[in-house]
Amino acid sequence: MHTKSLTELSQGLRNREFSSVELTQHFLDRIKRYDGQLNSFITVTEEVALAQAKAADELLQAGNPSSPLTGIPLAHKDIFCTNGIKTSCGSKMLDNFVAPYDAHVVSKGQAAGLVMLGKTNMDEFAMGSSNETSYFGAVKNPWDVQAVPGGSSGGSAAAVAARLAPMATGTDTGGSIRQPAALCGITGLKPTYGLVSRFGMIAFASSLDQGGPMAASAEDAALMLNAMVGFDPRDSTSLEREAEDYTAQLNNSIEGLKIGVPSAFFSEGLDPRVAAVVEAAIKEYEAAGATVQDVTLPNNHLSVPAYYIIAPAECSSNLARYDGVRFGYRCDKPKDLIDLYKRSRAEGFGSEVKRRIMVGTYALSAGYYDAYYLKAQQIRRLISEDFKQAFSEVDVIMGPVSPTPAFNLGEKTDDPVTMYLSDIYTISINLAGVPAMSIPAGFVDNRPVGLQLIGNYFSEAKLLNIAHQYQQRTDWHAKVPAAFA
């Protein structure tokens, strides 16, 4: 059952081949059996899952399912607030936090009849590219348990790759959906900024954070995106747009598709074996009738340094709320109020989070605002203009997601800047706010490699079409790691 597509699961439920309770139990059993090796879940919500599955079965039996996905299980990244259920954001700071309300994405999932299996592991406060900054321990890559799954949505990526969940939510501030999707060999999409509500999604860098689907295929991701997108007045940057069916264009022909390939994405630092996989995937598109041309993204090299001003600045402001007073961790026996703040934050946050808070605090401190934050926001404009220019020439931009396949656990944690540079192909997309995907395109040393598809604002349906057409011609997305088959 766990290798079926969402469409097949939906049909199976409707044809009474299996019930939602049986399907849910199957995935809960797989989590029990396999997650000890992967550590992809922080919390498994067995009781909630079975109750939701029972309710879904009743709707299905009455011939009244609330959506095509009614009765199908999913996992939520532990950054999404779930009412009455621990929501840790991968941090000791929130180890004792029971969310008092549901995130918009979570309530939308419930309204669609989805069944929540649990909350997935992640880098602490979504800050990391390897999942090693989680207070709850690193997640292992299902393709090779010596390797990292990527981050920060590493638990969601590993759970879907090992088929412990048919789909999982993720969030992407600088690549946190696409990079783990690439490293774990699944399909992940970061939507246009503002499409998916940030309400109840614990804030990291508010002008960049965006939730999105992680699933086995583009078709599954499209179905899941339908259940995630929607205007929400509780998110001040939520976009008011007419609802769109993201599956509508899946089967369109890609004959004549204009693909732009930025030379900046194939420069030094890219593993030549990854480059070969990506080039082969682009060749496959040419064989399907697409044309390829160069595009330039002349400011891409500035995206990482600009990001490491903007994201820490916004994080230092967002994370100021963790003060040991209203919720979250509080230190023992504070001697005064300042001591309460300082020790609660010192003991509750891990070192990467503290590093970024301090970088942001400095960048925003008196006298430095213009030199750092304002400067970075100007660079951001340049980066976004590069994309505007490129999309006046091509329909989609293609390139690698990550310069290397999954690296080994412990390999990079010592040096923050080296780790930051592994996001060189993903960060500019968040700065511009455009949508992008990662789809499986092959392997290097038995570790998956992703192909990145970048589109213009609101081109999600088109991107999913482009990804789906590739997946009709190849079977990389259907591969499951042997140890979890």
Added chain:
Amino acid sequence: MSLQREDVEKIAHLARIELSEADIPRYTDNLSSIFEFIEQLNSVDTKGIVPMAHPLDAVARLRPDMVSETDQRVHFQQNAPLVEAGLYLVPKVIE
């Protein structure tokens, strides 16, 4: 740009994060290398470029000034480390 020990102590104080003696050299190194890396932005001439705060240059929505939230103090305070009579407790601030 290389930060000094005193810079890091000041930043940590502003951020309300206690640093141990052992932590200070490590954070000084880390933050220095991050700011050195960021330095390259200074080589770009950005005169006259409008800073970008929102990808679609959207402006904040206005809403009617009406009460839309109900009181959920008891519910929310269930997550608080220490409360009494509906108040959050902290160490004494005024002697």
